Structure formats: structure tokens, C-alpha cells
Amino acid sequence: MTAERDRATGCLEGLALGDALGMPTQSFSPEQIEQRYGELSDLVDAADDQPIAPRMGAGSVTDDTEQALLLARLLIDGGGHVDAAALADALIEWEDSMRARGSLDLLGPSTRGAIDQLRAGAPIGSTGAAGTTNGAAMRVAPVGIAVPLSDPETLMDVVRESCLLSHDTVQGIESAGLVAAAVSAGVGGASPREAVRRAISLVEDAPGRGHWTAHASVTARTRSALKGAEGRSDEELFAFIRSDVGTSLEATESIPAAFALVWHYADAPFAALLAAARMGGDTDTMGAIAGAILGASMGTTGFPRDQVSLVRRVSRIPIDEVVPGLLNLRDNH
Template structure:
């Protein structure tokens, strides 16, 4: 039951973080302060100025949660494995549905480019070779729930989830870091311990995928984690934003999520508020930090009223999904 609770915590933290960051995604810290009267400290409606989800209702999740649950379904149906071609076509169907609903919250740049190649008939071994953004990392939490980090085959499970869209060392490392941190949390590691173990795990792997000239995700994550020891909160957040970055690139947003999770490991909801307020790819950073901290701390680490609102507004039923993923872990 403790394992199941932690799995529920991972999906709960992911969805709550996503919803908290929804109103601020792709906005600067200064614009967030102007639009929302300071930093985010709870679920709020998106304003008309929100560039991706204008006027979206408080408690609404975005592509981070929806794609993570899509991956969870494929893992369950595949008895632990993900068929990359099935993932590609399901993501294309998802975007078509979102577009039909009038949503602007569509596929990210790396995923969209790769899937358009799939739609045109390309071999999936050739797609995603420029995918260095965080699309694979944002949806990988179910892999960490279903599989144990450090065991033979873990890297292959992560690779199944990212190769079609993020066939790069950066894409793989970002996804593997998040999945491993979630997995160690599910196994009972304390939050900071889970983060450190994930870094050690990924450092030991021979990462698959195409080389990129962009900064290495693992190296940047280590640097960002060192910023978490900054005594002053405001200085920490400014340095993380300015020295690390908070864009959709894995080497910025995954690193930032790790730093936020480390600094606020004792107060998980503060990590989500900070991620939602820092500017940039706020919903994804908050979702990743929430998934990792929720796995280590369980669902009770987050405000019950906020969790209930997200589930009600976004029509989420996470317990059965968590249970089936945990069953595969055995």
C-alpha cells in the first residue's frame, strides 16, 4: 500500500504542478507578477494575456498531464513496454483532438517535427534526431512508476518512451533523470536522496541518441542543483532563471526542476509554487518537480483542496492508473 500511495503521489504531484503552472506558462517572471498580483500560491484562472491557455479555468491541466496519462495507458496495454509507433500515432490523434477543441496547447517543437515526419512515412529510427526539448521528460513519470531504476532494462523502457520524438542524448538524459528520480521515490528514497540517485544512475548510462552541441543535460543538472544551497529564496530563483534558464530545452527545464525539488524537498508544494512563478516553461517544470516529489512524499504532501479541484475540473481518476502501473513494477 505504501508503494501504491507513492505512485498516486507521483501522478498527483505531476497534475497539480501542471495545473499550477498552466496560467503562467511561456510568460516572464515580471509579467506573471503583473498579471497575478505576485507569485503563484494556489490555483488561479488564466488571464486573457496568457499566450497558450487564455482564460482557462483554474485547476485545468495541460499537455504535460494528458501526455503522461497517454504514456501510462500504453505502458499498461503493453504490459510494461511502449510501442514507439503506437505512441507516435496516439500523440498525433491527441493533437488533432486538441485542435478540434480549439486549444492552443498543442505538441511541442521537437515532438511536432518528429511526428510530422512519421505522418509523412519516415522510419521512426530517423525521427526525433533534433529533439532536445523536454517533451519526453514531461511525460515519463509513468515509466518511473512501472519500472525500477538501476535494474537491467530500465534505460530501454525510458528509450521506448522518447526515441520517436527525442532521439538525442539530451532528450534521453532529461527523460531518464525524471524517470529515475520518480522510481527511487516509489522505492522509498527520501526526496533529495532520490534526486542524487537519479543523477548517479544516468551518469552510469551510455546514453543513446544523436549528439547535440547544446549543453549536456546531466552536467547542467548538477550545476543547477548546487544553486539550491543559496541561502536567500529570491536570489536562488533569480540565479536559477538567469544562470540556468527555464526554457523548454531539457538542459534548462529538467535541471531547474531538479534544483527546485532539491531546495523545497521539505515543503513540496513550495517547489510547485516557485516553478509556477519563475517564468518560462512553468507548467512543465512544476509537473516534473511534482512528479518527483510526489513519488518520494506521497499525495498527502500537497494541499487536499487543490488536489481535489484539479481532479474535479480536469476529470482525473488517478488511483486505478497508479495501481495498474505498480502491478507491472512487481
């Protein structure tokens, strides 16, 4: 396996592992997480009262991983581009399959609202005008694998394509751009902290895209989160993120939180994912984003192989099927 393929594989493995670690804790408070799972140290089954994934088995992934792989296939089929109408169709089919399986893990609020508007006759281009949650960022990692950082304009154009349906706002595009750029930098050989720095610089320098909303800048809040995370102990970091950054599904909170975890745990990637799982709030998405960035930089050796193998076995995720196609797109640039 080439170094580039190892890092691309590590990206998607890290995404899936962070997602699966956060699956049983998502939407719980830190106190509820500790009551149900104690000192979380590996993959566990979801509790009976898990509000989104009750009784799901250890190693099960959520919408973060499934939608990322869905986007990967659309990118490959689209020759490196994302067709918003095809994304809508694929997401509707995915949600129908989830309902058939009895899952409560369905489309997020921005994507759900966009598809409802689309079905009511609204044109794509207007359906994502209010989407400021983290749905675009959670599934965008394949764009970072497919497009090298040396082509920033194309990278942000494809990010915009992936956001157009549901998150075509300044915040939606900033958040997805940060994740895609950090992943692209990592796949290209950058260390975790260097990948984060390069991602922030790229998004700050990119021309403005997307509809204006009254929310804060995701990039500015990410810079502030990194500054606030510097020099803190683990427990001080947890308290800082919970009180000053936030862990909700809003892009202005969960993306800076995930980047702060990458920054703090740049040399301890599995600890970053466990921290995300214990944080409370949108734990699976913070874990998935942190895992994708750390895995892109560190490759398949970044996380415990027994944990990754359990996720691969339980969730049957086709990582090895999409990585060659994504890297072929990258090579063509």
C-alpha cells in the same frame, strides 16, 4: 492503500498539480506573472491574454499531464514497453481532440517535427534525431512508477523507447532518464534529495544512448544547478535559476531548473510548485516534473488536498485507473 500505491498516486497528483499551477503563467515573464496574478499562492484562472491557455479555469491541466497519462496507458497495454508507432498514433489522436476543443495547447516542437517527418515517410529511429526539448521528460513519470530502480538497464531501455519517436538524442534520453529514475527512487521510498542523487548517478553510469547533438549534457547541467542552488534564500534561488540555469523548454534548462527546485524545497513541496509557477518560461513543465518527483517521495500527503481535489475535479484525470496497472508492472520486475 499501501505505501507504494500512495507514493505512485502522489507522483501523478504532484505532476498534475504542478502542471495546473503553471498553466496560467506559462510563457509569461516573471514581471508579467506578477502583474496578472500578484503573489501567486494557489490555483488561479488563466488571464485573457494567456498565449497558450487563454481564460482556462483554475485547476486545468495541460499537455504535460495528459501526455503522461497517455504514456501510462500505452505502458500498461504494452506490458511494460512503449511502442513508438503506437505513441505516434496516440499523440496524433490527442492533438486532434485538443483542436476540436479549441485548445492552443498542442504538440511541442520536437514531437510535432517528428510526427510530420513520420507522415512524410521517414522511419521511426530517425524522427527523433534532433529532439532536445523537454517533451519526453514531461511525460515520462509513469515509466518511473512501472520500473524499479533495482533494474536500471530496463529502466533506461524503456526510457529510450519512450524517447525514440521524438527525443532520441543524448539530451532527450538524459532528461527523461533523470525524471524516471528520480520518480522510481521516490516510489521505492527514497526522500526527495536521495531520489535526485540516485537519479543523477544512474544516468551518469548508464551506457550512452541516443543521437549526438551540440547541446550540453543535461546531467552535467543538473549537477551544476544543484551545486548553485545550495545555501541560497528563495529569492536568491529564483535569480540564480533565471540567470544561470534558464527556464525555457530546452531540456538543458527546464530539467536542471526543476531539479534545483526539488533540491531547495525538499521539505516544502507545495512551495516548490508555486516557485515553478512564478519562475517564468516553461512554468507548467517545471512544475509538473518537480511535482512528480516530490509526490513520488512524499505520497498523497505532500500537497494540500483542497488543491489536488480541485485539479482532479476540474480536469477529470484518471489517476486511480492507471496506478494499479503501473504498479503491477513494477511488481512483475
